[in-house]
Amino acid sequence: MLRKEGEIRIPSGCAIAGIIDKTGRRSINGRTIIDAIAVMHDRANGLGGGFAGYGIYPEYANAYAFHVFYDDLQARQETERYFDRYFDVANMSRIPVKKHPRIGDAPLIWRYFVNPLFNRIQEERGEIDEEKFIADTVFYINTAIEGAYIFSSGKNMGIFKAVGFPEDVGEFYRLEEYDGYCWTAHGRYPTNTPGWWGGCHPFALLDHSVVHNGEISSYDTNRRTIEMFGYTCSLLTDTEAITYIIDYLKRKAGFDYEDIARIIAAPFWEEIERMPEEAARRAKLLCNTYASLLITGPFSIICGFNKGLMALNDRLKLRSMVAGEKDDVVYIASEESAIRAVCPDIEGIWAPPGRRAHHRPRERGGLTWESIIYIRNLKSTGMSTAAFSAGSVSANARRKCTPWIRKRGSCAPTRASSWIVSAA
Numbered sequence: 001m002l003r004k005e006g007e008i009r010i011p012s013g014c015a016i017a018g019i020i021d022k023t024g025r026r027s028i029n030g031r032t033i034i035d036a037i038a039v040m041h042d043r044a045n046g047l048g049g050g051f052a053g054y055g056i057y058p059e060y061a062n063a064y065a066f067h068v069f070y071d072d073l074q075a076r077q078e079t080e081r082y083f084d085r086y087f088d089v090a091n092m093s094r095i096p097v098k099k100h101p102r103i104g105d106a107p108l109i110w111r112y113f114v115n116p117l118f119n120r121i122q123e124e125r126g127e128i129d130e131e132k133f134i135a136d137t138v139f140y141i142n143t144a145i146e147g148a149y150i151f152s153s154g155k156n157m158g159i160f161k162a163v164g165f166p167e168d169v170g171e172f173y174r175l176e177e178y179d180g181y182c183w184t185a186h187g188r189y190p191t192n193t194p195g196w197w198g199g200c201h202p203f204a205l206l207d208h209s210v211v212h213n214g215e216i217s218s219y220d221t222n223r224r225t226i227e228m229f230g231y232t233c234s235l236l237t238d239t240e241a242i243t244y245i246i247d248y249l250k251r252k253a254g255f256d257y258e259d260i261a262r263i264i265a266a267p268f269w270e271e272i273e274r275m276p277e278e279a280a281r282r283a284k285l286l287c288n289t290y291a292s293l294l295i296t297g298p299f300s301i302i303c304g305f306n307k308g309l310m311a312l313n314d315r316l317k318l319r320s321m322v323a324g325e326k327d328d329v330v331y332i333a334s335e336e337s338a339i340r341a342v343c344p345d346i347e348g349i350w351a352p353p354g355r356r357a358h359h360r361p362r363e364r365g366g367l368t369w370e371s372i373i374y375i376r377n378l379k380s381t382g383m384s385t386a387a388f389s390a391g392s393v394s395a396n397a398r399r400k401c402t403p404w405i406r407k408r409g410s411c412a413p414t415r416a417s418s419w420i421v422s423a424a
């Protein structure tokens with residue numbers, strides 16, 4: 001019997017994975033992360049797969065790498081006129097892909113390594129903050145140029161995503177040709193939003209990237225708040241808002257990742273009451289000041305950034321996430337099987353209990369980073385499946401995205417448990 005939309009439930013839909021070599025050596029080939037995410041095939045439904053690779057562009061390490069989807073040549077020409085005006089384009093090309101039987105309807109996919117023309121930007125735009133100008137460029141292109149989307153904008157990192165199962169997406173983008181020190185991956189089972197190329201994970205701005213399993217029941221509040229700070233959500237997936245919240249809290253508000261975790265997965269009030277006075281005062285301040293950036297609903301996310309990863313769970317650990325470590329490499333995934341697939345002799349897999357922050361100190365001299373694992377359990381406000389209603393998306397975003405949106409069924413209210421890891 002044909003089961004209709006709403007009668008089919010994928011209990012834990014979406015898979016996330018992350019691998020980081022804490023020494024910064026580019027020791028992880030793209031094939032490894034494909035092999036890890038492929039094990040969790042059944043958590044996705046073919047409506048999205050994607051990867052973020054860090055350290056993959058050493059030859060252009062100081063340039064911003066823009067990855068762009070275009071609907072047509074006109075969108076490309078208009079975007080390139082903008083790039084030519086404000087950037088020295090050190091290199092531009094189509095992103096190498098290979099024909100894949102299960103990846104279709106591809107937009108034009110281009111990559112640009114660019115250096116901002118500081119004097120012109122200052123004279124014409126009055127802007128002296130380079131990162132702000134890059135972020136403004138992303139929002140300008142994504143909202144003002146019909147059919148153009150910058151989906152990756154960091155230095156020495158890149159996002160690769162498409163509609164399809166993640167292992168097919170990885171092969172489509174020939175990820176075995178890239179080596180990095182860190183990778184994240186996502187297999188998507190969309191909740192209430194369309195499965196289209198721009199809406200696949202990871203979502204990224206500058207060097208931050210986010211993969212997410214879950215559903216944000218506070219999406220509208222979070223989106224409205226972040227849009228007040230100059231961000232425009234145009235990609236039709238709740239996860240986009242998480243990415244901008246993290247960028248805002250880090251780049252503009254100046255918080256470290258530990259405080260960012262405290263804001264988006266804040267401790268319970270009962271927990272705060274039991275804290276020492278100074279810690280409680282600070283926790284209350286963060287909760288009250290940034291109440292509208294608290295993310296409610298079940299989630300596990302992995303946030304990549306230059307030189308690190310942060311992994312974070314909702315406060316009730318409603319989505320699965322485990323981690324393991326072997327030598328200098330940290331592995332994180334929705335399921336242990338994904339870690340064992342690429343590191344069979346992993347030492348100690350752990351699924352930390354909720355409401356505790358786990359710190360992994362610097363291990364030995366010479367290491368530049370610290371690996372930190374946080375667990376935050378989020379008080380769920382209910383498993384609303386309608387948290388992200390069609391009406392919550394701006395008319396402009398809807399108009400721009402319509403041609404790409406796959407009309408196939410795309411909703412998967414999910415239940416599970418999970419958490420986050422970060423190395424800073």
Ligand SMILES: NC(=O)CC[C@H](N)C(=O)O
Pocket residue numbers: 012013014188189190191192193212213214215216237238239412414
């Ligand atoms: N099933 C999920 O975890 C979905 C994640 C996210 N809400 C999306 O729609 O892509």
